[in-house]
Amino acid sequence: MEIPQSLKVEDTQLVCRLRKSLYGLKQASRQWYDKLTESLYSRGFRHSTNDYSLFYKKQGESSVFVVVYVDDVILTGTNLGEIKALKTYLHNQFKIKDLGKLRHFLGLEMLYKGDGVLISQRKFTIDLLKEYDCLEYSAISSPLESSIKLRAEEGTLLSDPSYYRKLVGKLNFLTNTRLDIAYSVQHLSQFMQAPREPHLKDAIHVLRYLKNDPTLGIFLSNDPSYKVITYCDSDWVAYPDSRRSISGYLVLFREYRSLRKVVGELVWVQRLLEEVAVPCTDPIQVFCDSQAAVHIARNPVFHESTKHSSSILTKALTGIKHSDLLDKLPVRSSPPT
Structure with a gap:
């Protein structure tokens, strides 16, 4: 930091002392x-x-x-x-x-309806499609193909990795309102250090999915009667390179490790609601694939037996299954403008 040019100081041993905070300082x-x-x-x-x-x-x-x-x-x-x-x-x-009246906040758009408010990132999504020249591409029905299991060292390295990193970073911001791409984005985020051509191809695949409905967002109902309902899911040893697992949970207010995480989140939600005078009078419902949780606790093998809404957060699904689970989530599209 240097003394402003308009301030003349003859003694170079003197320093200036700020009388109040200066924009840009860490304090x-x-x-x-x-x-x-x-x-x-x-x-x-x-x-x-x-x-x-x-x-x-x-x-x-x-x-x-x-x-x-x-x-x-x-x-x-x-x-x-x-x-x-x-x-x-x-x-x-x-x-x-x-x-x-609140209509835009930190990139989020609020559309007021008779039965609630829709929070979306419509403009951000359309601008993202324009930036990566995807408006002319045909739309697809799922963000990633169900058979996709990307690996870290397959394919040719990108000459400009920042191109991929910028795209995935923007997709990650979009997950604030697009629960349907959460799994795909976290999967693509594993390859930020050394992205390759297959990784970029699947990132563009996500953009083609977004083109299918760029207005989709989270819908908050104004129904005075409400319940906190939770879904959680996990995909055991999901990553082929590291053999790590994926946990996902969805709180509608909005197996074992995933269940532990969602309960911790629910404790915070319940305390926050009580503090703002919206107490949870009914027990909070948690929907979990309990059979899978037992398998995870006893055996490092995942056996899927039932489908829950939160499966959309932990694995790539076919277009039909993806659309079916999306219909069960509190998301809506906004009318064209």
């Missing part, structure tokens, strides 16, 4: 969070003990919530007067820009 994000927390606390807000990016204020039947990602903020709640007063206060403190 800046922490100091911004502390300042914002202090301001929200002065308005009676408290941060969640389960998620420090969530602040809330509850007074009787009134609730207001603040979600923070660096300097991007979402306000919601049941008290519109308190929300309006909070926006005025934050503007006086930080000179904020009010973007109105």
Whole structure:
């Protein structure tokens, strides 16, 4: 760091001492969070003990919530007067820009319907197809062929590995709303260090699948009666090179090792819901292939006997099976615009 050109200092032994945080320093994000927390606390807000990016204020039947990602903020709640007063206060403190009703946030798009809200990445998906010249390709029905088992050292090395890494990185961001490509993306992510032509070919295959319906996203229902329902699955010794396994779980609110992971996630979800005054009064349902879990616990062999919705997170499926499981998930398409 150097002294600004507009500041003249004759003694080269002197240094400048900052009186407040400077954008770009590693301490800046922490100091911004502390300042914002202090301001929200002065308005009676408290941060969640389960998620420090969530602040809330509850007074009787009134609730207001603040979600923070660096300097991007979402306000919601049941008290519109308190929300309006909070926006005025934050503007006086930080000179904020009010973007109105939430429709875009960190690359996510919100489409409001009569029975809920659809969260998708439609524009990001279309831009991704344009970037990799896939709009003219024919669409396909599954993100990866069920017979695909990529290996680390098969095929010719790519001359520019950054091309592959950039594509897989963007596909990974897309999994925020596209549960249907989660398995495919994590499979392709295994080859980031030395990607080869077969890996790139299957990454393009995923793009061709996305072309089939770029508007697909997660649907959150506004039905006041809700239950937390969970599905988990695993694929034992799934990787042909490392012989490692895959675990996947899906919480609808949204075998043995996979079940342990999902229970840990559910404990956090339950505590967070109770903290924001949405208690889980009914027992949480967990659907698992229990026979496979027993096999995993006793024997390093996976024997699949039944199909669950979370199989879409742990293995490549044929187009028909993939579509069948996708219909059981809380996902929808948005109408064409």
